[in-house]
Amino acid sequence: MIYDTSTLAIHARGLVRRYGDLTAVAGIDLDVRRGMIFAVLGPNGAGKTTLLRMLATLTAADEGSATVMGHDITTAPQKVRASISMTGQFASLDEDLTGRDNLVMLARLWGFRGGAARARADDLLTAFELSAAARKQVKNYSGGMRRRLDIAASLVVTPGVLFLDEPTTGLDPSARQGVWRLIRQLAESGVTILLTTQYLEEADQLAERIAVIDHGRKIAEGTSRELKAATGSGVLHVTLADQGQLDAAADLLATHLGNVVQRSPEGAELSVLAGDAIAANAALSALIADGFALSDFRMGAPSLDEVFFALTGQNDASRQPVIEKAVP
Amino acid sequence: MTDITAAPVRNGRADTGNVPGIGALHHVAPPAPPGPMSNALVFGWRAILKFRHVPEQLFDLVMMPIMFTLLFTFVFGGALAGSPGGYLQFFLPGILVQTVVFNSVYSGMGLSTDFQKGLFDRFRTLPIWSLAPFAGLMVGDLLRHLIAGGIILGIGLILGYRPEAGLTGTVAAFAMLLTIGFGMGWVFIVLGLLVRTPMTVMTLGFTILFPVTFASNIMVDPATMPDWLRSFVEVNPVSLMTTALRGLMSGTATPMQIGLALIAPVVLTLILAPLVLWLYRRR
Known part of the structure; x- marks a missing residue:
């Protein structure tokens, strides 16, 4: 596809990252249009997290280049950081502090002064329905509450791109639905969202476009309909x-x-x-x-599961999480 | 979850009585970027909050030195210095050094925990001064040293310890203690960056610190030690620090003693601060 690059939130070419002998990401191109939900789908160890970390300036790329919201990840990482937020796979919160303290701390790091920082934290807590638990230590939060607080922490300042690494892994079905709804609302407001997932259903439900990643390579990309069609009917x-x-x-x-x-x-x-x-x-x-x-x-017609297996050619027991959902 | 989309919003804040929802949060532009000092102060504030939420960490910090003070003073004091009171006068500055040195292990443990929890991943994706989290860690450390040192000194005073140099000497001694803690802190920040689990940081830390603090002049005068050990004890930075601290509190410190005590903290800071930055950026 050809886009005007100024409308792209993410524009990556030939990204490579090696860890010793292991090539975690082996040359990935990615174009993500502004305002869309884009899913990176793949099994455990496919390189999804490494790809995300490179784009979020947490891990340096060994080869290749990328811009995020028009800023180069290698030469202008601080500008990239000013226009993104990242919610990692594990809740990146201070468990000893209260939910409110966590948000106030981040708001102050972004430059809000005392009163404004507290107001921003309270707005976020209300919006994410965490007001009742605002003064509890995060270590006492449930999995769903942590996830919500974690996403709230990424929205202290509205980011151009929000990176979500496996946003619903480990959540129960109702908490997962809640997070999905949040993600859709954010996308409607114009935030570009790049999420990784190993759940085909999640990619199918949320994402406008899906890139399928396996062994550090992108093996397919398109809308869920296109992916299904490409595999044969x-x-x-x-x-x-x-x-x-x-x-x-x-x-x-x-x-x-x-x-x-x-x-x-x-x-x-x-x-x-x-x-x-x-x-x-x-x-x-x-x-x-x-x-x-x-x-x-x-x-x-094939389900996304079947598309995935046709693309990766894998169906062994170690990939069970991927077929956790029965074929519709 | 209730419906959180449809709520009236004015000026980015919700009308009272309504659930504002995610809609209220849209498009908040970042305020003017704060300076490095402001970033560092936020991390310092976090360290102070930790004291409020986890006061039991103080217990960990002061229990061992309190036990050491009581045991050595009353069990060994008479045999080592003729009387418990006489020994306390010798021992107290040393136990202050030991307390501060051991306390630095905790910042390494805290750092390792933060990394394990992914907290630093969030800090590193923020457009902030990259050393700010460490500056905050140091603020927390210095606070811990002050509180723990104050408690030990307080107990010493109750038991009959009297600093001959009075208040001035004591303040100077505490300034020296904080410098020592600052220098030693880098060692454990490096460990915290390199080691995956907080427990391993603690074990490694104590493995290094036990020999270094015991093979020193904190507990006894090295005059009775075998030659090979005494030659180590005399150049052990912990001994040099202890000598200086004793001097400051009794009013007999020479500039030479103070200079020697400062070598280790200064050298550690000069070598390890850049290493910390490099390790942190590489991670």
Whole structure:
């Protein structure tokens, strides 16, 4: 895509970061338009956090260049810092202080004077529904409250870009919904949001554009609709009558269609990208010819999970969090 | 969560009686950027708040020196100096040095905790003077040294310790103590930057400090020590500091003694302050 770079919040080319022998980020280009929610999606260890830390000036890039809100991350880091906020993976708060003290401290670091700093802190506490807990030490906050305070702490001054590293990891479903709503409201107000997530559902729900990252490389980018379309439209779902035959049937489908077969966690269902109905039909015939008893089959559009597995070619147990959500 | 979008907003503040919501927070431009001193003062304020919220840290700081003072004075004092009172007169300036030196470990632990919690990641994404968090740490340290030193001196006075140099000597001695604490603080800030867990910082710190404080002239006159040990004790910076502090409090300090005591804090600051900055930027 071609954008006028002045409308870009983030413009990165060939970012590389190595840790010893490990290349955490292996050459990533990224263009994020101002005012959008952009999700960086990938499994644990894909390089999402390192990418975010480079853009937020926390980690130096070994190669490549990037501008954030028009400022170069290497030559003008202090200007970048003045136009961003970052909420890390772990609540970056002083647990011994109260929620209010944390916000007052940050407001004063930004340059608000005594009374103005306290007023700003109180506004944030009210907006994030933390007024009741304002004078409690952060160590006594629940996970959802910490997350809210952490995001509030990033909004002491309205940032041009807000970086959110796995904003809902470890939250219960209702707290997660609350954080999602916050993120949408912020985006509506014009804040550009770059978030990382390992939850496909989160990227699907929130983000206008998604970059899929694996092993330090960007392997796909687009809207969730584009990503799904690019992977082909036909996903074949097969339910077996006999669960004991699951492995053998999965092997057969994999060899026939040349794609990774995904097993639904519950029940004897297999899902695999078939490409088109003719290929699906041939695979089904082969299953029946080999004596597998099918209780159900259907063709459908791929979910983002399936897109992800098709792109990364991975479906092993270590990546379980990614398929935590059942296929819709 | 209730609906937090639809609330009337005027001048960026909510009307009373309404939930302002995220809408109230939009587009707050940064005020004029504050100077380095202002940044550092905010971190100092944080250190002071910590005392209010975690007063038990004072207990950690003063329990050991209080026990040492009581034990050495009453158990060993008579044997070492003829009488507990005589020993206390010798020992108290030394235990003040030991207290300050051990206290510096806590700032390293605090730093390691802050890093572990990701707090410094937030500080580092703020457009502030990059050394400000450390300046704040130092403010907290100096405060800790003052409070702990004051408590130990108070107990000493109750037990019968009398500084011959009076108030002037005592104030000079405390100025010296703060300088020592400032210099030693860098060692543990470096450790805090390098070591992942606060507990390891503490263990490492005590491993370094126990031999250095015991193989000194804090508890006993080194005259009875074997030659090889005595030659170490005589150049041990902790001994030099203790000698100077004794001198200041008894009014007999020579400029030479004071100069020797200041070598270690000055050298540590000159070497370690740039190292801290380098480690911090590299992290």
